[in-house]
Amino acid sequence: MFFHVQNLINDIVADEPDPAAANALQEGLGGQFGEMRTMMQYLFQAMNFRGPDGKPYRDLIQGIGTEEISHVELIGTTISRLLDGSPQYQGKPTDPLDKPGSGGATPLNIALDHSNIHHYLVGAQGALPVDAVGNPWSGSYVYNSGNLVLDLIYNLMLESTGRLQKCRIYEMTDNKTARSTISYLIVRDQAHENAYAKALETLGINWKSALPIPKTNAEKFPEVKKLLDLGLQSKQYTFDLGNQSQAGKIFQGLSPSNDGTELDASEQAPAGVPSVIAPERFEEFSPGLDPELLALIQATAEIESAEVTLSFGPLEKGPAIKPVG
Known part of the structure; x- marks a missing residue:
């Protein structure tokens, strides 16, 4: 069973709307290496897992998959906030729908050349299950071979590629809303790299010379450095209410990232931050x-x-x- 705590897993910093950043973030949500992919891939691997002796590996994969559900919520909510209005339009509920916004801007003119127009035509200024060019998310992305070693290698590749893309997205925008979420996911992707690398180490593979992938020197991103200083790259949560997870048997010891930190799987879940429902968008005819x-x-x-x-x-x-x- 899954339980939902009505908190976001990380805070989203307020800033101006930025539809272009929102569209770039769609790749991190619904792209081939995005959060929808990691969520579905790990949950299917956990559901299909065979062999009771391998329970610690199943618990590790399932715990990460459960966290990815919250990442889908986080990045989707971030996209919605980046689309919420436009920098030139601050309309009021009492305004006629055809009245130009402040500065003479037409309410939805920003949709024509700054974003994915489907965010406005289909999504009413909300996230969509698509990539950055509008291709729908596909279940064919999910890799579940049934072979533990293959699945772990593939999962490590998936986290590393996702982290690479998020580092690129970070450098595409200086929007604080976008960067607050991107930086958190960069660090959590590194934690998941560590998790799968450590699992592979228990099977005889040494990753210390390769991780983290990519070699981004992510500490140069100030938002990322704050999270690394907290050791967030070396924590993995169980999301297990029954205290039955054995993932800690794997996620322990020195980090495969070779950064001198110790892996820690002692926490059930992060504290999170309050989740706030966005206001109505009258110009989108979605007034609640x-x-x-x-x-x-x-x-x-x-x-x-x-x-x-x-x-x-x-x-x-x-x-x-x-x-x-």
Whole structure:
């Protein structure tokens, strides 16, 4: 089973909207080496895992796959925030929809030449399950050979390539919103490189001269250096409520990155930060629940509640839905 804590795994720093950065980040979400790929690949490998004696390896892969779910949430939310409005348009709910925004800007003109137009035509200024050129994410990306060594090698390659791409995306933008997420994922990709390299070390392969891949000297990125100084590249979480994970049998000892740190799998999960729902986008005709729809929802809820009461007796009432806007 999976449980959802309504926190983001890392804070997203506020900055101006940047649709071009949002589109670059789509590669890190829905590209061949993006977060949707890592999430699905590791979860399928864990579900299909065979051999009870290999449980520590299954637990390691499953724990990383579970973390990748939160990475999909983080990067998708970041893309949405980068698309939320435009630098020239700060429209108000009371504005006519055809009224130009501040500075004479048409509300959605930025969609024409600064981004993936589908973010505005299809996604209402939100993330999409596509890569940076709009190709839909494909299940054919998922590699699950059934052979432990092959899968671990492939996973290490996947994390290394994903980290390489995120380092490139970092250098494409100076937007603080984008960089706060990119830098976190660069460091966590290194942690996952370490995890799979350590697993392969237990099978006789020494990676100390090769890792981290790529040799980016990522400490030159100030946001990355702060996280490396915290040792985030050498932590791996279990995301295991039942305290049954054996991943710590593998994720221990000196880091394969040869940076002098010790691997630590003692934490269940990071603390995270509060998750905030974005405001409505009236120029996208996505205003949330209007008063008429709210009234219909309340009426329907009262009918359904009455039916439940007839069958099971009165239930405790929760808070009523409050109008939006």
